[in-house]
Amino acid sequence: MAVLTKPSLEQVSLPxxxxxxxxxxxxxxxxxxxxxxxxxxxxxxxxxxxxxxxxNHGVPKELIARLEEEAIKFFSLSQMEKERYGPAxxxxxxxxTIGGNGDxxxxxxxxxxxxxxxxxxxxxxxxxxxxxxxxxxxxxxxxESMRKLASEVLELMAKGLRIEPRNIFSxxxxxxxxxxxxxxxxxxxCPLLQGLNGSMTGLGEHTDPQLISVxxxxxxxxxxxxxxxxxWVSVLPDAESFFINVGDSLQVLTNxxxxxxxxxxxxxxxxxxxxxxxxxxxxxxERLAPLPLLLGEGEQSMYREFTWCEYKRCAxxxxxxxxxxxxxEM
Ligand code: GA4
Numbered sequence: 001m002a003v004l005t006k007p008s009l010e011q012v013s014l015p016x017x018x019x020x021x022x023x024x025x026x027x028x029x030x031x032x033x034x035x036x037x038x039x040x041x042x043x044x045x046x047x048x049x050x051x052x053x054x055x056n057h058g059v060p061k062e063l064i065a066r067l068e069e070e071a072i073k074f075f076s077l078s079q080m081e082k083e084r085y086g087p088a089x090x091x092x093x094x095x096x097t098i099g100g101n102g103d104x105x106x107x108x109x110x111x112x113x114x115x116x117x118x119x120x121x122x123x124x125x126x127x128x129x130x131x132x133x134x135x136x137x138x139x140x141x142x143x144e145s146m147r148k149l150a151s152e153v154l155e156l157m158a159k160g161l162r163i164e165p166r167n168i169f170s171x172x173x174x175x176x177x178x179x180x181x182x183x184x185x186x187x188x189x190c191p192l193l194q195g196l197n198g199s200m201t202g203l204g205e206h207t208d209p210q211l212i213s214v215x216x217x218x219x220x221x222x223x224x225x226x227x228x229x230x231x232w233v234s235v236l237p238d239a240e241s242f243f244i245n246v247g248d249s250l251q252v253l254t255n256x257x258x259x260x261x262x263x264x265x266x267x268x269x270x271x272x273x274x275x276x277x278x279x280x281x282x283x284x285x286e287r288l289a290p291l292p293l294l295l296g297e298g299e300q301s302m303y304r305e306f307t308w309c310e311y312k313r314c315a316x317x318x319x320x321x322x323x324x325x326x327x328x329e330m
Pocket of ligand 1: 090098099100101103111181183206207208209210279315316318319320
């Protein structure tokens with residue numbers, strides 16, 4: 001793995017690559033949050049793709065840039081130094097291995113636990129050090145704005161589904177006890193791919209366990225989503241917008257009406273990809289089952305009730321690409 005030695009932004013934005021993916025998916029729904037009736041488009045996107053892009057989200061550009069810069073500074077430390085804060089179990093610094101069951105990818109990352117609205121310092125000892133002060137403040141401000149954005153989007157989903165109360169989904173992730181996570185990923189350029197037409201996995205295919213994921217990446221391609229018919233398509237990167245994923249928990253609450261989207265990241269031969277993902281999850285003891293409000297007349301519940309804690313126990317025994325909801329199906 002290429003190691004960033006100097007903590008500078010330039011190091012992760014290499015010259016324009018001579019090759020980009022052949023084509024990007026053109027059918028991706030774009031939800032403009034400044035438009036009042038965006039809820040219908042948003043519901044449609046959750047049903048059809050489980051994935052969409054949001055614009056006019058109100059998250060300050062400067063905050064995004066600050067956190068990205070801090071993340072890059074961390075990833076620019078020497079490999080030996082970074083390894084002191086790992087291996088991620090599940091929180092902390094991780095490199096090449098994902099989860100504990102044999103998944104690997106061309107990336108390094110920080111997995112940070114969010115405790116009562118801010119980043120838990122015990123999830124990464126580095127954050128306890130004086131030199132991490134600006135990193136901590138960027139992380140906490142970022143998490144606060146991600147909670148707000150996730151909550152706004154979840155309320156729009158309830159509005160679009162015409163269910164009350166409007167905070168029926170958002171209250172789950174806004175709860176002080178909610179089990180949410182922040183993930184900072186760095187996919188270094190993969191020299192093995194240079195000049196070749198091959199591909200390599202950055203992060204293997206999977207669905208996200210939580211209700212909602214809010215993803216921001218720099219302008220490097222790599223993200224791919226699986227469409228309903230199983231075709232994989234590349235997502236055009238857009239550093240100005242956020243991408244929203246429906247997760248397994250929201251698929252359950254909506255009795256499968258919303259799709260938990262399968263996605264993956266391909267490694268790039270020339271450019272570094274840096275992404276920051278907020279995963280909005282329920283409190284540990286939260287019971288998850290299809291909302292009776294959303295069951296049509298005579299419609300059967302697709303899932304039995306289970307707690308988030310129960311789901312997580314199974315999830316940490318699974319491989320990335322496993323269908324983690326299968327065991328809860330009726
Ligand atoms: C996928 C979504 C998030 O990145 C994550 C991942 C977690 C991890 O990296 O530790 C998991 C994966 C994710 C699902 C199954 C288990 C757990 C790796 C893995 C094999 C942080 C999460 O919440 O679930």
